């Protein structure tokens with residue numbers, strides 16, 4: 001593999017700007033050297049002049065649904081998103097996607113929850129029966145999902161999921177009451193607190209993180225009580241002190257998914273237009289600019305913004321995630337990460353550096369990714385070269401001029 005030097009470049013390492021004019025040497029897919037001088041260790045290398053540009057770690061989306069959509073992983077790369085965390089998928093599908101990502105660098109890598117800890121007629125089968133009823137394989141797939149009705153099944157579920165290659169465990173604490181959807185019955189069944197606790201404990205015994213879908217304050221408190229490491233959405237209800245205290249007490253993180261929440265309520269949809277400006281395909285553009293409209297009338301996206309602001313000031317870790325998938329209108333692989341970060345800066349009071357950290361080092365740290373997420377010697381050379389300075393102005397992410405995965409440049413402006 002060729003040796004590459006990205007020279008004379010501002011370096012944001014995932015946490016802070018470590019150089020205004022540095023050099024990063026990439027060899028054998030890894031970051032080999034970071035210095036203020038031109039390195040002398042390698043005799044021959046291709047030089048990329050990074051003058052006027054910023055090098056950042058490959059971005060990570062901490063909440064997506066890949067299914068078996070390879071285009072999703074390719075599109076993500078065009079936006080500098082080199083890793084995605086897949087939050088519920090058929091084992092067979094993510095294994096297939098993972099093996100493609102292991103073999104080529106022009107698609108984003110994925111870590112998956114595999115099948116979430118589901119119960120019969122619970123989430124997400126309830127919503128899929130409304131939104132994907134015409135899918136001929138749906139009922140067969142759902143019939144193979146876990147039905148975790150006691151603690152023994154919880155143990156078996158975690159072990160099976162781990163064996164199938166899942167990297168973490170996803171709980172579903174969703175009774176459907178906060179969504180304006182015509183479910184045949186409410187509440188949708190959810191596992192009891194004891195079972196959720198048993199799943200979290202089994203995950204932890206297996207050295208896996210447990211994260212949870214929860215959309216109401218009550219459900220958030222329930223799963224925080226069960227011991228989860230993080231919540232995969234911000235709540236749809238206004239924040240209060242007991243939520244803040246529960247996050248602080250448990251040290252759980254939150255993945256706000258403002259991108260999908262805004263689509264769910266149909267608010268602030270004009271903020272997506274700048275990220276769709278380059279899209280020429282009409283169907284893709286319609287999907288990304290469309291809105292889900294699934295929130296109850298009481299919901300306001302401004303509550304979600306306020307919640308992210310409050311949790312951040314209370315010291316809670318915010319991890320960038322969007323809930324992007326081919327099925328959710330208002331989202332697009334990669335582009336939604338830019339949108340989500342834009343919302344953190346322009347609606348939730350983040351500095352651009354805090355926003356970038358939420359999509360790099362914060363996810364690396366909390367999901368224990370270790371091999372990526374930062375520009376550090378020995379890490380995978382998953383890198384994004386951006387014209388201008390996104391650490392000063394997040395809009396600079398519009399101008400990506402290079403994306404590397406495992407040291408291979410796969411996107412060139």
Ligand SMILES: [Zn+2]
Pocket residue numbers: 063064065087323
């Ligand atoms: Zn999701």
